[in-house]
Amino acid sequence: MSAFTLLPEERILLQLRKHWILLLRDTAATIMGGILPVLVLGTLSITGSLPVELLPFMPFLQFLLSLWVLVTWLALAVMWTDYYLDIWIVTNKRIVNIEQLDLFNRRVASWRLEDVREIQVHVENIVQTFFKYGTVEIETAGEADAHERVEGIPHPERVRDAIVAQMHTVAPKTPTSDLATPINATLTPSG
C-alpha cells in the first residue's frame, strides 16, 4: 500500500472502515434508483396499461433503460471503491486517516499520538445507536491546531478507549522534560 508506510518499530493496533450499514444504505439506494424505472416499465407493459402513444417508442425506451442499468452498475463500482479505500488506522505511534474523496482526490492525514489533545465520540441518532457506530472527533495540538472529524466509525467508544490507552503508553515530549537533564547537569557541579 503506497499511500501508507509503517515507520520503524511501528505496528498497527486498529484498522477500521466505515460501518457496513453505510455501504448497504448507499448501495440499496443506488440499486433502487437503477431498478425502479425498469420495474415501472415492465409492470406497465405486462399489465397492458402502457399508454398507446408510447408503444412505438418501446424499443427506444428499452435501450435507454439498458443504458441506465450500466450507469447504475458503474456508480456501484465507484461507490464500493470509495468505501473500501477509506481507512482509519491506529498504530502505536499515530492515527492515520486515509480518505478517498473522489476518483482523483485522495487524502492521507496522520497525527502523532502525543499530539492528540482531545477525543470526542458522538452517537447521534437511533440508527447509530442500534448499529453501534458514530463519529469520532480528534483535536490535536501543534503549530496549527487541527480538528478532524471522522464519521461512520464502528464501535467509536472502543476506538476512543484504545487510542487513550495507547496515548498513556507514549511518553509526552514536553519542553520541560527535554531541558531538565542538561540544567541539572550544569547546576550540580557548581552547587
Add this chain to the structure above:
Amino acid sequence: MHTDTLSTKALVPHTVDMQMEADMVLLGAWAVFAGACVLTLLLGAVLSFHWYSYAMNRAVSVGALILYIAGSVLCLALIAATILSLS
C-alpha cells in the same frame, strides 16, 4: 386501378425517408454503445489502478476486477441486445 398506382407512387418517398431515419437512429444507438464501452473501459482502468495501488489485500483487488468485468460485460450485452432488437 388508376387510384392504386397513384397511391403507391406517393408512398415511395415516404418509405425511403422512414428507412433513412431508422438507419440514422440505429447508427446513433451504436455510437452511444461505443461511447458506453469506452467509458466502461476508462473507468475500469482508473478503478483497477486504485484497487491495485491502495488496497491492502491483493485478493480483494483481483475479485473486484473480475466482478467489474463480469458486470460490465453483462450490462453492455444488454445494451447491444436492445440495439439489435431496434433493428
